[in-house]
Amino acid sequence: MHIKCDKCNATENWPSDTRLYCYYEGELALGLDLDDAPIIDMMCQTSWCYSCEQIVITEYLVPKEQIESVIESLSSDIEEFEKSLKNVTSRIDKRRLSLRIKYRLRSIERYKYISDRTVGRKQIYLNCGTPGKHEPLSEFLKHGVHVGCGGRWKESGIIGGGSCYRLPLYLYDFNAEFLGVATSENEGPYLVTEVKGA
Ligand SMILES: [Zn+2]
Ligand SMILES: [Zn+2]
Numbered sequence: 001m002h003i004k005c006d007k008c009n010a011t012e013n014w015p016s017d018t019r020l021y022c023y024y025e026g027e028l029a030l031g032l033d034l035d036d037a038p039i040i041d042m043m044c045q046t047s048w049c050y051s052c053e054q055i056v057i058t059e060y061l062v063p064k065e066q067i068e069s070v071i072e073s074l075s076s077d078i079e080e081f082e083k084s085l086k087n088v089t090s091r092i093d094k095r096r097l098s099l100r101i102k103y104r105l106r107s108i109e110r111y112k113y114i115s116d117r118t119v120g121r122k123q124i125y126l127n128c129g130t131p132g133k134h135e136p137l138s139e140f141l142k143h144g145v146h147v148g149c150g151g152r153w154k155e156s157g158i159i160g161g162g163s164c165y166r167l168p169l170y171l172y173d174f175n176a177e178f179l180g181v182a183t184s185e186n187e188g189p190y191l192v193t194e195v196k197g198a
Pocket of ligand 2: 049050051052053056128129130
């Protein structure tokens with residue numbers, strides 16, 4: 001996806017660095033196999049960086065006051081699925097419902113786990129080092145002005161297709177410290193290829 005200025009047609013693209021971001025609790029060492037390691041996916045969002053004037057990826061931390069309602073809504077989904085589960089007979093439907101329940105249970109766990117460990121700290125600006133002002137892109141697009149031109153940034157176009165190969169993992173601890181990178185060669189296991197400070 002990209003955004004386009006409605007006056008001068010300038011465009012800004014989504015960050016092209018295709019990475020996955022995760023939390024990792026523990027020590028990294030070069031060559032360490034992370035395939036069965038307790039890695040937790042980070043929730044991310046696209047944001048506008050006012051210093052770089054471009055779209056960047058930031059960590060998304062569900063606001064503390066929203067955690068309860070997110071968990072409530074997931075729990076009520078689970079209740080619904082459990083009710084339906086009693087009434088379906090086909091094996092496929094049963095399996096589908098069971099999976100939905102399982103994923104939501106896992107999400108609840110993850111929300112709790114992450115929010116307990118990140119409470120009170122700022123989000124990580126993942127591919128932009130500047131500590132300046134960032135705003136979720138959806139918010140920015142409601143008012144964002146192309147600096148020096150005066151036009152408005154508008155959403156424009158979707159880039160189709162995702163990559164299916166195993167993207168590099170960028171690992172952080174819960175205190176927002178970058179730990180290192182793990183990569184997978186030819187769909188093989190994720191091995192640590194970069195350790196911060198090593
Ligand atoms: Zn413009
Ligand atoms: Zn920036």
